Structure formats: C-alpha cells, structure tokens
Amino acid sequence: xxxxxxxxxxxxGSFIRRALxxxxxxxxxxAEGTQGLDLALSGSYDLxxxxxxxxxxxxxxxxxxxxxxxxxxxxxxxxxxxxxxxxVKGLDAGADDYLTKPFAIxxxxxxxxxxxxxxSGEATGLLQVKDLILNxxxxxxxxxxxxxxxxxxxxxxLEYMMRNASRVLTRPMxxxxxxxxxxxxxxxxxxxxxxxxxxxxxxxxxxxxxxTVRGSGYVLRSESE
Numbered sequence: 001x002x003x004x005x006x007x008x009x010x011x012x013g014s015f016i017r018r019a020l021x022x023x024x025x026x027x028x029x030x031a032e033g034t035q036g037l038d039l040a041l042s043g044s045y046d047l048x049x050x051x052x053x054x055x056x057x058x059x060x061x062x063x064x065x066x067x068x069x070x071x072x073x074x075x076x077x078x079x080x081x082x083x084x085x086x087x088v089k090g091l092d093a094g095a096d097d098y099l100t101k102p103f104a105i106x107x108x109x110x111x112x113x114x115x116x117x118x119x120s121g122e123a124t125g126l127l128q129v130k131d132l133i134l135n136x137x138x139x140x141x142x143x144x145x146x147x148x149x150x151x152x153x154x155x156x157x158l159e160y161m162m163r164n165a166s167r168v169l170t171r172p173m174x175x176x177x178x179x180x181x182x183x184x185x186x187x188x189x190x191x192x193x194x195x196x197x198x199x200x201x202x203x204x205x206x207x208x209x210x211x212t213v214r215g216s217g218y219v220l221r222s223e224s225e
Contacts, residue, residue, distance in 0.1 A: 005029045006033065014029075096115055
C-alpha cells in the first residue's frame with residue numbers, strides 16, 4: 001500500500017514515515033502544500049496523511065483540490081489540538097478522519113489500517129486467495145494453516161498482490177506501490193523479490209498462486225481461474 005505524507009515539520013514527517021515503512025508501507029513525503037497536491041493528483045496513493053498548517057498551499061486547500069478532481073483516496077488530517085474549527089472544516093471538505101497533535105504512533109497506525117480497510121472494501125481486513133491468508137492487522141501470513149515468515153518488503157509485495165488478486169501487475173505498478181518515487185526501475189529487484197515470494201508461498205504447494213505474464217508482469221491467482 002502506498003501512502004503520501006504532506007507535513008512541513010521535518011521531525012514529525014520523518015517519524016511518521018519511518019513508522020509506516022516499518023509496517024511495510026511504501027511512503028512518499030513532502031513538506032509543501034502545492035507539491036503535496038501535485039503528488040496527490042499525479043500519483044496513485046491508497047492514503048494521504050495531510051497536515052493542515054502547510055507553507056505554499058494550506059492543507060485545507062490541498063484537500064479541496066483533491067476532492068475537486070473526484071479523487072476518493074482516503075485522507076487523514078493532522079491538526080493541532082486547538083484547531084477545532086479547522087478539523088470541522090476539514091471533515092466538511094472531504095477528510096475521512098483526523099488526528100490531533102501530539103499523537104501516539106500506535107493510534108495513527110490503527111487509524112491508517114482502518115482507513116485502508118474501508119478504502120479496499122475489506123470488512124474483516126483479512127485477505128485470502130485459496131488457502132493463502134494475510135492479516136494486515138497482525139501482518140501474519142499463512143498457507144494451509146502453516147505460518148510463513150516474510151521480510152518487510154516481501155510482506156509489502158504480497159499484500160499488494162493479494163489486494164489486486166487476478167489482476168496483472170506490471171513492474172512499474174509494483175515499483176510505485178511497494179517501493180517509492182526514488183526507486184530505480186532499471187534494476188531487477190522486483191523479479192528477485194517475486195522469486196523470494198514464490199519460494200515461500202508456492203514451493204511444494206498446489207495450486208501455484210504467483211504467475212508470470214510474459215511481456216507484462218505478474219499476477220496472483222489460482223491456476224483454476
């Protein structure tokens with residue numbers, strides 16, 4: 001899942017980014033409202049975390065710009081505790097949730113998970129393809145009841161593939177959602193990580209779930225589909 005943070009306080013932005021990356025999210029960070037709006041409109045994000053007090057273009061205007069273009073990406077607004085009127089205006093302008101500063105990182109992560117579940121339409125939050133089950137809340141992955149240990153990037157790649165099961169994912173799409181804007185698309189890192197997943201998910205098991213679509217990319221689906 002790919003998240004955009006628009007936050008001008010460097011320490012806060014870096015803190016949030018590090019926490020999200022540790023939870024396997026691909027994260028882009030910017031500190032200015034105009035750039036934040038450009039990224040939100042041009043990038044394919046699953047969630048935007050937006051501070052209201054921004055240089056260049058205020059956060060409320062960024063939010064209005066996103067909704068004006070009919071982009072329904074969930075937006076979590078960050079506000080100072082005293083900005084009650086701004087929180088109300090933000091919710092009225094299309095924000096999906098808000099969090100007041102200072103906040104506990106555990107609460108932010110819980111709100112992020114809730115908004116992503118809502119955006120994906122997953123009522124329980126569990127992702128399942130055949131006997132492969134992924135729980136985003138606990139980051140536990142099992143196949144046939146057997147737990148599978150994954151690295152941070154392996155988990156992020158598998159979650160993206162499972163959220164897009166039966167859909168062919170090109171390498172640029174995978175790079176955009178699992179890595180970040182500064183990812184070097186000329187490397188074979190994506191192919192290497194897909195191979196890592198195959199070894200852990202498919203080796204010695206049937207049906208095979210991860211397939212190569214020659215000339216296009218990869219798809220996660222059962223062979224019978």
